[in-house]
Amino acid sequence: MTTINSVLGSLDTANLGFTLMHEHLLVASAGISQNYAELLGAGFIDRIVDGLTQAKKGGVDTIVDATTLDLGRDVTIIAEASRRSGVNIIACSGWWLDTPRFLGGVSADQFAQLFIREIREGIAGTGIKAGILKSASDVGGVTPAGETVLRAVARAHLQTNVPIMLHSYSPGQVGRQQLAILKEEGVDLRRVKMDHSNDTTDVEY
Numbered sequence: 001m002t003t004i005n006s007v008l009g010s011l012d013t014a015n016l017g018f019t020l021m022h023e024h025l026l027v028a029s030a031g032i033s034q035n036y037a038e039l040l041g042a043g044f045i046d047r048i049v050d051g052l053t054q055a056k057k058g059g060v061d062t063i064v065d066a067t068t069l070d071l072g073r074d075v076t077i078i079a080e081a082s083r084r085s086g087v088n089i090i091a092c093s094g095w096w097l098d099t100p101r102f103l104g105g106v107s108a109d110q111f112a113q114l115f116i117r118e119i120r121e122g123i124a125g126t127g128i129k130a131g132i133l134k135s136a137s138d139v140g141g142v143t144p145a146g147e148t149v150l151r152a153v154a155r156a157h158l159q160t161n162v163p164i165m166l167h168s169y170s171p172g173q174v175g176r177q178q179l180a181i182l183k184e185e186g187v188d189l190r191r192v193k194m195d196h197s198n199d200t201t202d203v204e205y
Contacts, residue, residue, distance in 0.1 A: 005119065005131035005162075006062075007079040007089045016088065017061025022165065022195050025052075025065055025081060025089070028072030045077060052085035062088035066165060066195070068096045068134055075128040093118040094134035094153050096167065099145040111152030112159070119160045133157055135178070136167035142177045150178060154185035164192045170200035 003010045025048050032039060041047075055063075067073040075091050082089040093115040118130045135153040137146045157164050164187065168175040175194045182192060 004090060005129035007075055007082050007091050007128050011088055011131075018059050019062040019064065020055075020060055021064050021193065022066045023063040024067050024071070025063075025078055026072060026074060027067060030069050030072060032072050033074040033077060045080060048077070048081045049084045052081055052087045056085055056087050060087060062090065064090045064092070064132055064165070066092055066134060066167075068092060068094050070096050070098045073123075075123045075126055079126075079128055090131040091123065091128065092132045092134045092165065093123070093130035093156070093162075095149045096134070096136045097138055097146070099149065104145070106148070108148050108151035108155060111149060112155040115152060115156035116159055119156065119162050131162060133162050133164045134167065135164070137174050137178055138167070138169045139172060141169075141172065141174050142181065147181060150181050151185055154182050154187050157187055157191065158185070161191075166192065166194050168194055168196055170194075170197050170202075170205065173200075173202075173205050175205075 002013045004013055026033065026040070028040065037044070065078055073091065078089050078091055095111070115133060120129070122129050133153045133156055135146070135150040137143070137150070142150065153164055156162070164182070166175065166178050168178060175197070179189060179192070183189060
């Protein structure tokens with residue numbers, strides 16, 4: 001039996017069913033839902049659950065939530081939404097594009113240890129474990145900060161075998177840069193999915 005971490009516990013991959021591979025239940029800034037929830041509007045959790053319930057009726061069994069900490073990830077909300085809707089949800093670890101300046105001195109290995117903790121022990125003391133790793137590069141290609149996170153994701157993957165998702169900029173073929181770095185780190189590229197590939201009509205790419 002092969003399993004993956006869902007927000008409600010270990011899930012047999014044979015039971016994933018119809019899966020949407022890149023969704024965002026809630027996108028904000030880190031800490032908004034915990035500190036300024038009123039900015040998200042009244043009953044925002046009910047709105048999330050309603051959308052998931054409708055998706056479930058339409059045949060969706062599982063979603064991968066691609067929301068990292070810097071995009072406002074709140075796994076307690078995701079877990080509640082999963083319980084109430086019946087939709088399996090896979091949370092992610094990693095980082096998107098907005099690496100704050102004060103993190104400029106953090107090494108790839110330091111980031112990797114944080115991501116590994118979120119996979120093995122849980123996120124923010126909740127015990128809710130990430131089931132996928134995410135790194136992001138966009139119009140500017142793989143920036144120095146982006147490369148640090150990408151290498152961290154690669155190293156966390158190699159220690160946990162959790163799959164990788166990449167936010168990329170397909171019109172600029174940025175995925176080639178990202179994959180080259182992952183390959184250099186020793187990642188089996190069959191364990192990587194390249195997101196936003198539909199943003200180009202270049203079939204060769």
